[in-house]
Amino acid sequence: MNIRMVGIDHDKASVEYREQFALTKHKSIEAMMKMNQVEGVEGCVVLSTCNRTEIWISHLDTFDKNLGECLCFLNGLDYYNYRQYLTQRCGIEAVEHLFNLSCGIKSKVFGEDQIITQVKDALALARENYCTNNVLEVLFRMAVTAAKKVKTEIKLTNASHSVIEEAIRHLQRKNVDLKDKVCMVIGNGEMGKLSAIALKEQGAKVTVTIRQYKSGVVEIPTGCNRINYGERMEFIRQCDLVISATASPNCTIKYEEIKNLELKDSIILVDLAVPRDIDARVNELKQVKLYDIDDFKLDITDEKRKENLEKVEDILHNQIEEFLKWYECKDIMPVVKQIADSAARDIQNRVWGASGKLNIEEESKESLEKTIQDASIKVVDKLIFGLRDSLTTDAWRECIEGMNKIYSE
Known part of the structure; x- marks a missing residue:
């Protein structure tokens, strides 16, 4: 079976390594186009999320490249310095990985829902830019269909399925009460909006940053206030909690900008971005407690969840068999x-x-x-x-x- 993938994820690599492989939408398109120019590659899909970056290809028998080297080359990195953090899969192993991944059972927050949309969007981006082929098209579509079937028939966890929900539960276990707390969310993308909504549901006073050139057209969650992005360092003085979740390659909170500010006696900074938004050195400040995305992981040891995983495996087995039958007879x-x-x-x-x-x-x-x-x-x-x-x-x-x-x- 001529399907391969290479990836870096939270299982092998911490955020400081993952962020070096993170690809924006524009960079993902560039990567797919470059891969499709490689001899023997017939189609390519790039999946890049907070916790993983993966390159998928469908190829001819003549393809003989090391896909890990290709991924590193696309990011300007030395393969031999990063190969221990990469995982390569081919054939049925790769197919099984994508089906399991799409269900959320390989996510850092077990059973989270966002991954279905992310897999679907990765395929759509490849399709829109004429980078995928029939094999990857069918593989990704069937993986998404299988994931939806799992979500419909099996309750993987009683918790809400997103990183921000797990972050809030983590803070609650630390006895942090968010009611009436002044919170700022930097970033108004999907994760930023989810964060603002989740904080509002906890009774927090939420302000969202908006880039000035978009301030007149961007919608923000109901009940939230807005400020221009450039005003964030002034507003942070009154904050109890700040969440940063942008797709920017640049820091949103720099050590040099925050170290001399008069902050509250205690402020929590939560960095949900990859690459990271917040300069890690801010944690050296005595009134600051910094969390990043690697601090949040859901325990999956309870017996009910194990039982549900067995049901998931049954569903995925049948769905994977359907793909294998299609692949065997696609010609x-x-x-x-x-x-x-x-x-x-x-x-x-x-x-x-x-x-x-x-x-x-x-x-x-x-x-x-x-x-x-x-x-x-x-x-x-x-x-x-x-x-x-x-x-x-x-x-x-x-x-x-x-x-x-x-x-x-």
Whole structure:
């Protein structure tokens, strides 16, 4: 199976290493385009989140590059300094990884929901920029479908499924009460908005930063105040809690900018960004407590969750089998479609031959033709793929060839 991936994630690498591989949307597009220029690569998808960066390729048998070296090259890094933090997978191992990943069971916050959207968006970005191919398209779509099925049928955790929710629970375990606390959220992207909403739900007084050039068009969560991004260091003087969650490669809070400010006696800074938004040296300040994304992880040891994981494995096994069947027979799918279309035309001709004397209006006739065609294709598809489940691959292919000859003569 000519599918490979390479990635760095929270299992092997701390945020200080992961942030060096983080790719913005623009950089992801550049990376996919460069990978598609490599000899033997037929399609590429890049998945870049707070906790992982992965490059996926579909390739020819002639592809002979080290994918880890490719990932490092794209980020201007020396492979031999980072290879211990990278994981490479190919074939069925890679397929199983993506299906498990899409369900959230490989996430730092177990069972979180955001990963489904992130996988779907990664495929969409590749598709929009003509970087993916049929194999990766089907693989990612089926992984997302499987993840949705898991989410619908199984409750993986009783907790809310996001990093910010786990961050708030972590603070609550530290006896931090957020009610009426003055909070600032730096960043108004998806994570920033989730953070603002979560803080409001805890009764906090929330202010969100907005870039000045966007201040007139950007919507912020209901009940929050807004300030221009450039005013954040003045506003931070009155804050009890600051959350930074931007996609910027630059620091939003620098040590040099905050060290001489008159802050409250105690202030909590939470950095949910990768690359990190907040200069790690601010933790040296006596009134500051700094957390980053690696400080938040959900315990998954309870028995109920283990039981649910077994159910997840059953669902994923069936969904992965469906992909493997498709992959094994992907070269013959155009022939299957041709047979179904030919059979539909055959049935349609026979129906009209038998009912030619009926007086049917043209509009009704067109509607009936479409109904007959759609129903015929569905019936033929059901028969063909039903045979696939009960025959060996070789026997099924022989049947397809035989059916195709019937309509080719």
